Amino acid sequence: MLDNHQPEVSSLDESIHILNVINDKLNDYFECLTMLAKFNVSLEVVTPLHQLTYEHGVILINSYLDELHKHFMKSLSKDEHIEFSKYYKLIKKQINRFPDIKRYRNNVCAHNLRHDERSIYLYGNLRKYKVPQNIAEFKFIKDCINLMTQVVNISFPMSCNNVRAIVNTRIANDTTPYISSLPNDKLETMASDLLNKLRILQKK
Numbered sequence: 001m002l003d004n005h006q007p008e009v010s011s012l013d014e015s016i017h018i019l020n021v022i023n024d025k026l027n028d029y030f031e032c033l034t035m036l037a038k039f040n041v042s043l044e045v046v047t048p049l050h051q052l053t054y055e056h057g058v059i060l061i062n063s064y065l066d067e068l069h070k071h072f073m074k075s076l077s078k079d080e081h082i083e084f085s086k087y088y089k090l091i092k093k094q095i096n097r098f099p100d101i102k103r104y105r106n107n108v109c110a111h112n113l114r115h116d117e118r119s120i121y122l123y124g125n126l127r128k129y130k131v132p133q134n135i136a137e138f139k140f141i142k143d144c145i146n147l148m149t150q151v152v153n154i155s156f157p158m159s160c161n162n163v164r165a166i167v168n169t170r171i172a173n174d175t176t177p178y179i180s181s182l183p184n185d186k187l188e189t190m191a192s193d194l195l196n197k198l199r200i201l202q203k204k
Contacts (some may be wrong), residue, residue: 009163015067017163018154022064023149029057030142033135055109057138058131060081062105064145065095072152079153087151095144098137100130 032053036046074083095101107115108129114120132138153160182190 009166010075011071013159013163015071015075016152016159017167018067018163019064019072019149019152020160022060022067023145026064026142026145028058029060030139031054033057033138054138057142058101059103059109061141061145062102064148065101068148084155088148091144091148091151092117095141098131098141100139104129104131150170182191 033050036050036053039046073081073084073088103115105111107120108126120126127133132141
């Protein structure tokens with residue numbers, strides 16, 4: 001839910017802040033991916049955690065590129081666009097080695113495991129998607145996005161910090177209490193009641 005009393009921030013500064021937030025999250029996810037195997041946890045636990053982290057990482061990559069194209073670059077002046085494009089083209093050329101990131105995000109990570117209304121498991125092959133398929137490839141894309149973010153921040157050195165200061169102040173001054181939708185005991189009762197109703201249906 002958006003606050004109608006938002007501070008005045010330029011669309012460019014807002015976009016730069018979002019790019020930095022996504023970049024930071026992507027770095028965190030990569031660190032998690034590399035650290036999971038180091039813990040003495042069974043494979044049955046590590047594997048789904050690894051998959052969840054990887055798939056959310058792909059969503060973040062796509063989110064970053066969407067923000068870059070739909071908001072950041074559209075907020076640049078003509079001269080700024082020309083200057084930024086010199087770096088952008090070099091980095092984007094490397095990211096384009098994995099052209100199916102958006103398609104994989106849509107078909108596998110974010111939506112319902114279908115492509116053209118058909119199951120990707122029955123009629124597709126996950127290994128055919130040209131996306132990062134291992135830690136080294138994921139790191140390559142992550143490093144490319146890190147470099148892109150560095151170029152953005154060097155080009156506009158105060159933008160991200162200005163918005164961060166505003167965000168931090170808002171968080172510090174936010175007195176809105178967190179209210180859980182349902183207490184734990186209520187959830188347990190609801191789940192138990194639902195299970196009982198389903199059992200009754202089975203007996204009919």
